[in-house]
Amino acid sequence: MSSNILEVSDLSMRFGGLLAVNGVGLTIKQGQVVSMIGPNGAGKTTVFNCLTGFYQPTAGKIIFAGEEIQGLPGYQIARKGMIRTFQHVRLFKEMTVLENLLVAQHQHLNNSLLAGLFKTRSYRKAEKEALDNAVYWLEKVRLLDDANREAGTLAYGQQRRLEIARCMVTRPSLLMLDEPAAGLNPSETDELKQLINDLRDNHNISVLLIEHDMKLVMDISDHIVVINQGTPLASGTPEQVRNNPAVIKAYLGEE
Amino acid sequence: MRLYIKSAIFSAIVVLILSGILLGIRLTQVGTELTLVGAEADVLWKVFSAAALIFVYNLFRDPIERVLGLIPKPTLSAGLRDLSQRQFVQRLIWCFLIAAALIFPFLGSRSQIDLATLVLIYVMLGLGLNIVVGLAGLLDLGYVGFYAVGAYTYAMLALYFGVGFWTGLVAAGIMAAFFGFILGFPVLRLRGDYLAIVTLGFGEIIRILLNNLTDITGGPRGIGNIPKPTLFNLEFSKRASDGAQTFHEYFGIAFNSNHRVMFLYLLALVLVLITVFVINRLIRMPIGRAWEAMREDEIACRALGLNPTHIKLSAFTIGATFAGFAGSFFAARQGFISPESFTFIESAIILAIVVLGGMGSQIGVILAAIVMTVLPEMAREFNEYRMLLFGLMMVLMMIWRPQGLLPMKRPHVELKP
Numbered sequence: 001m002s003s004n005i006l007e008v009s010d011l012s013m014r015f016g017g018l019l020a021v022n023g024v025g026l027t028i029k030q031g032q033v034v035s036m037i038g039p040n041g042a043g044k045t046t047v048f049n050c051l052t053g054f055y056q057p058t059a060g061k062i063i064f065a066g067e068e069i070q071g072l073p074g075y076q077i078a079r080k081g082m083i084r085t086f087q088h089v090r091l092f093k094e095m096t097v098l099e100n101l102l103v104a105q106h107q108h109l110n111n112s113l114l115a116g117l118f119k120t121r122s123y124r125k126a127e128k129e130a131l132d133n134a135v136y137w138l139e140k141v142r143l144l145d146d147a148n149r150e151a152g153t154l155a156y157g158q159q160r161r162l163e164i165a166r167c168m169v170t171r172p173s174l175l176m177l178d179e180p181a182a183g184l185n186p187s188e189t190d191e192l193k194q195l196i197n198d199l200r201d202n203h204n205i206s207v208l209l210i211e212h213d214m215k216l217v218m219d220i221s222d223h224i225v226v227i228n229q230g231t232p233l234a235s236g237t238p239e240q241v242r243n244n245p246a247v248i249k250a251y252l253g254e255e
Numbered sequence: 256m257r258l259y260i261k262s263a264i265f266s267a268i269v270v271l272i273l274s275g276i277l278l279g280i281r282l283t284q285v286g287t288e289l290t291l292v293g294a295e296a297d298v299l300w301k302v303f304s305a306a307a308l309i310f311v312y313n314l315f316r317d318p319i320e321r322v323l324g325l326i327p328k329p330t331l332s333a334g335l336r337d338l339s340q341r342q343f344v345q346r347l348i349w350c351f352l353i354a355a356a357l358i359f360p361f362l363g364s365r366s367q368i369d370l371a372t373l374v375l376i377y378v379m380l381g382l383g384l385n386i387v388v389g390l391a392g393l394l395d396l397g398y399v400g401f402y403a404v405g406a407y408t409y410a411m412l413a414l415y416f417g418v419g420f421w422t423g424l425v426a427a428g429i430m431a432a433f434f435g436f437i438l439g440f441p442v443l444r445l446r447g448d449y450l451a452i453v454t455l456g457f458g459e460i461i462r463i464l465l466n467n468l469t470d471i472t473g474g475p476r477g478i479g480n481i482p483k484p485t486l487f488n489l490e491f492s493k494r495a496s497d498g499a500q501t502f503h504e505y506f507g508i509a510f511n512s513n514h515r516v517m518f519l520y521l522l523a524l525v526l527v528l529i530t531v532f533v534i535n536r537l538i539r540m541p542i543g544r545a546w547e548a549m550r551e552d553e554i555a556c557r558a559l560g561l562n563p564t565h566i567k568l569s570a571f572t573i574g575a576t577f578a579g580f581a582g583s584f585f586a587a588r589q590g591f592i593s594p595e596s597f598t599f600i601e602s603a604i605i606l607a608i609v610v611l612g613g614m615g616s617q618i619g620v621i622l623a624a625i626v627m628t629v630l631p632e633m634a635r636e637f638n639e640y641r642m643l644l645f646g647l648m649m650v651l652m653m654i655w656r657p658q659g660l661l662p663m664k665r666p667h668v669e670l671k672p
Binding site for chain 1: 533536537540541542544545547548551552554555556557558559560561562563669
């Protein structure tokens with residue numbers, strides 16, 4: 001039996017009078033791909049923001065790898081291995097592709113000023129490792145040939161792939177993708193699916209996915225959580241969710 | 256063709272009123288009282304002709320601007336630009352610059368060397384502020400505060416504890432860094448305009464504190480008799496103070512007061528070269544990359560596990576350190592400092608150097624520091640009009656090259672096949 005990498009219970013987020021997220025629960029087992037779906041404005045991204053420390057949740061408990069992390073600042077949660085992407089691509093556009101990946105490895109590098117000023121051996125070794133790691137992931141997402149280009153000049157699909165690579169160089173254990181397939185064409189979506197499968201199978205990564213592309217969600221997920229208007233509506237395997245009358249109602253409206 | 260009669264009349268009236276008040280009336284002392292005296296006829300004529308000129312210009316604005324548009328704008332040719340980006344050429348330029356700077360004091364006159372030393376101080380300040388503004392993208396309008404902290408740290412250590420220049424230099428750097436750190440904390444959550452206002456306030460607070468802590472800092476009277484830098488305990492004065500030796504005695508040469516000026520210049524040059532080297536390394540280090548990433552997208556940085564507090568504080572602290580070094584050198588060179596030297600206009604000049612040079616670019620900052628310091632000196636004969644010329648130059652600059660003299664080409668980490 002695999003252990004739980006993320007356990008969320010009773011997560012709530014209130015903005016003034018608006019209860020954006022109300023009592024959402026979520027469990028991700030090691031090596032699972034879990035999707036969160038729901039109509040626009042259901043509060044999926046708000047859940048993401050709560051989990052990754054960008055919002056301080058009003059109530060609830062978040063246990064990541066056996067540790068309570070609610071209320072920690074975002075960068076600390078990220079350092080524990082929970083890394084997210086954004087709905088809109090947020091690359092460092094004026095830096096090169098390679099530099100995007102180096103910046104992401106900041107925490108793993110030798111950051112002592114003196115070591116850098118005098119280029120000590122440990123400093124050069126860390127830089128070299130970071131470079132190798134970056135090259136490995138660039139190859140994986142087929143961007144090695146564009147390594148020296150400015151990230152902002154890449155095509156949209158490439159930028160999406162670079163964003164995932166930038167997450168992966170930080171050596172996360174849970175990857176959280178916010179609508180990674182938005183704006184991708186069918187073949188790119190297919191490639192994304194293979195990439196996520198590869199991450200799960202060969203790199204022992206768990207994935208939490210927000211996505212509107214139902215085909216992708218149904219194909220790839222081990223488990224699906226449906227949220228509507230901030231409250232959990234249903235959860236289960238793709239098969240169970242697909243046939244759940246409440247979900248159909250939320251998506252298609254009543255007869 | 257459109258004529259702008261309304262706006263032409265309006266601007267002519269504005270010119271009349273403004274220049275009429277500024278130039279047409281003069282306060283003169285008659286006995287013990289001040290009286291208003293009208294200006295002479297020729298001044299009035301000038302005022303009127305200026306108004307007429309403005310009127311005509313505004314009336315025929317379109318054709319005049321078309322003619323002005325025909326004047327070619329100065330641009331670097333493509334070939335020259337390619338060349339200037341090659342690493343070998345850049346190294347050559349640096350070597351040439353350093354060699355020229357080293358030879359200079361043996362050729363220049365005393366006042367020229369003195370001016371060059373001033374330029375070097377501004378280079379140091381510009382490079383330091385460049386870290387904060389150009390690289391980390393934090394608009395700091397109170398940079399002169401750290402300069403003041405550095406200067407006063409050395410001056411007060413020398414005054415109360417008899418500390419020498421070299422110890423004072425280090426202490427000033429540490430103290431300025433400490434102040435940078437202190438200021439960094441409250442302003443970290445601010446961005447853009449708000450940050451600018453808070454830092455502006457901080458610079459003023461330091462100046463006003465120095466002005467009012469009369470018991471410690473001497474207030475507006477300042478601190479005098481600050482010891483000059485020494486070379487391995489050799490003094491550059493006619494007669495040595497107790498237990499010390501002078502430069503000319505040690506080397507058995509005749510006393511020449513130029514030696515001190517040259518020494519100060521070379522010392523400033525060494526400090527600048529160290530600054531250039533350190534910053535050059537910094538921008539290639541992880542922290543330099545993190546500064547740039549933070550400037551581009553702070554939220555993405557946080558999502559990747561970069562601590563924004565750390566990164567911004569380090570920019571503030573390191574930037575302030577260089578201001579501290581520059582400050583202590585300034586105090587040692589002048590021998591006298593007062594809060595007067597650390598007004599807001601200094602901050603503005605340093606910021607102008609950074610912007611003019613091209614944000615983030617080192618050679619650009621050096622060039623801009625030369626322009627900004629030497630030009631007002633050369634334009635001294637224009638008297639009170641020199642600030643006007645200065646302003647005109649800035650406006651032209653922003654029209655022609657808003658990206659600065661030499662916009663930064665940051666050294667990218669390249670993946671070699």
